[in-house]
Amino acid sequence: MRYAILNFRLALLAFACSLPMLATGEDQASQQASATAGEAAPSEEQLTTWVQELDARKFAIREQATDNLLAAGAPAVPYLAKALHGHSLEAADRAVWVLQQLAESGEQPLQLSALELLTTSKRFPSVVRTAELELAELYEEICRTNLEQLGAEFTIASDARTPYDIGAKIEVNTNREEWKGTSDDLMQLAKLRQVAELKVASQQVDDKLAKCLAEIDGLQVLELIQTKATLEVVDELKQSHPELRVRIKNRAALGIELSDSGAPIVSRVFPDSPAQKAGFQAEDIILSLGGQMVASFDELTSHIAQHNPGETVAITVLRHGKEVELKATLIEANWLGDHPLGDR
Incomplete structure (x- = not known):
C-alpha cells in the first residue's frame, strides 16, 4: 500500500x-x-x-x-x-x-x-482486515508447527482464506502415543484467531482449558472429544458464551444423524448401529437419554459422553405425537476418523 x-x-x-x-x-x-x-x-x-x-x-x-x-x-x-x-x-x-x-x-x-x-x-479498515487474516494464518502456522513437533495431529479443514471467510475448521488430536506435550502446550490453541470450528481430542483438556478455548474470538463450535471436560463446564459456557455451541464426545456412540435445525430430531439412522438395533426411526424427536432431558444436539452428545461403550441407556423419543421408550447399547466410537456410526 x-x-x-x-x-x-x-x-x-x-x-x-x-x-x-x-x-x-x-x-x-x-x-x-x-x-x-x-x-x-x-x-x-x-x-x-x-x-x-x-x-x-x-x-x-x-x-x-x-x-x-x-x-x-x-x-x-x-x-x-x-x-x-x-x-x-x-x-x-x-x-x-x-x-x-x-x-x-x-x-x-x-x-x-x-x-x-x-x-x-x-x-485504514482494509489494512486491518488484511492484517487480521495474515495474523490468523500466522498463529495457525506457529501453533501447528509447535504441536506437530510434540506429536499432535493438527488438521486445518479450510485454509483458503479471503476477507469474507468465516474462519477455519481445525482438528487437533493428542490422544496418541506420539504426543509428548503437556496441557500448557495445548494452551497456545487459545491464541488462534478467526476459527469457526475447533475440535480437540485430548485427555489433557480439563474445564480450565475448555474455558480458555471458548474465548477464541469468532469461534462458533467447540467440540471436545475424549477430554476431561465436564457437563458443568458446558452449562457454564452456555451462559457466558450464548453464541458458542459446545459439544462433548467421549468414547461412546449411538449411531444417528440429527437435522440441521439444532433440535434433537433424527434425520438418519446408521445401519447396524445401536440406534437401529434399538428401533430408532427418522423424524423421531429425542426427549431424554438416561433420565436426562434433551433439548438440542449439543445436549444429546454431552449426555452420551457421560456413558461408556457397552452401557445400555434408556431413551425416550416422540414419534407421531406419542412417547416411545427405547433402549440402546452404546458402542466404541472413533470420532476423528471416518467412522460411519458417529453421532453428528
Missing part, C-alpha cells in the same frame, strides 16, 4: 539529490541519524526522531526516515504505534507501509508484533 505515485516520488527524489543545496539543521539531524543507523542498534532518540520525520517538510527526509525505521526492524515497532495512531495522515501511511514490510520479514516474532499493531489501526 505504499503510494500510488511512488515511482514519481523516487524520480523526484533522484532529481532533488542531484541539485546542490545547503544542509539545514533538520537535514543535518536526519543525516546523522541515518549515518549511525547501520552501525549499531538505533537509540530511543533516533527512533523518536525518525518517527517525527515521517511527516517532515522535505520529501527526502521523509523517505530517509521511512527507510531508517524499516532497517531498524523490531525495535521500531513500538515507536511506529505513535505514527499509526497520530494526527498526520502522511506519517500514518508511511508507518503502515513499514509495518507491512516487517510483517513479510519471515521472522515470526517480528511478524507477530507488526501484524498485531496493524490490527489496531482505526484509519
Whole structure:
C-alpha cells in the first residue's frame, strides 16, 4: 500500500539529490541519524526522531526516515504505534507501509508484533482486515508447527482464506502415543484467531482449558472429544458464551444423524448401529437419554459422553405425537476418523 505515485516520488527524489543545496539543521539531524543507523542498534532518540520525520517538510527526509525505521526492524515497532495512531495522515501511511514490510520479514516474532499493531489501526479498515487474516494464518502456522513437533495431529479443514471467510475448521488430536506435550502446550490453541470450528481430542483438556478455548474470538463450535471436560463446564459456557455451541464426545456412540435445525430430531439412522438395533426411526424427536432431558444436539452428545461403550441407556423419543421408550447399547466410537456410526 505504499503510494500510488511512488515511482514519481523516487524520480523526484533522484532529481532533488542531484541539485546542490545547503544542509539545514533538520537535514543535518536526519543525516546523522541515518549515518549511525547501520552501525549499531538505533537509540530511543533516533527512533523518536525518525518517527517525527515521517511527516517532515522535505520529501527526502521523509523517505530517509521511512527507510531508517524499516532497517531498524523490531525495535521500531513500538515507536511506529505513535505514527499509526497520530494526527498526520502522511506519517500514518508511511508507518503502515513499514509495518507491512516487517510483517513479510519471515521472522515470526517480528511478524507477530507488526501484524498485531496493524490490527489496531482505526484509519485504514482494509489494512486491518488484511492484517487480521495474515495474523490468523500466522498463529495457525506457529501453533501447528509447535504441536506437530510434540506429536499432535493438527488438521486445518479450510485454509483458503479471503476477507469474507468465516474462519477455519481445525482438528487437533493428542490422544496418541506420539504426543509428548503437556496441557500448557495445548494452551497456545487459545491464541488462534478467526476459527469457526475447533475440535480437540485430548485427555489433557480439563474445564480450565475448555474455558480458555471458548474465548477464541469468532469461534462458533467447540467440540471436545475424549477430554476431561465436564457437563458443568458446558452449562457454564452456555451462559457466558450464548453464541458458542459446545459439544462433548467421549468414547461412546449411538449411531444417528440429527437435522440441521439444532433440535434433537433424527434425520438418519446408521445401519447396524445401536440406534437401529434399538428401533430408532427418522423424524423421531429425542426427549431424554438416561433420565436426562434433551433439548438440542449439543445436549444429546454431552449426555452420551457421560456413558461408556457397552452401557445400555434408556431413551425416550416422540414419534407421531406419542412417547416411545427405547433402549440402546452404546458402542466404541472413533470420532476423528471416518467412522460411519458417529453421532453428528
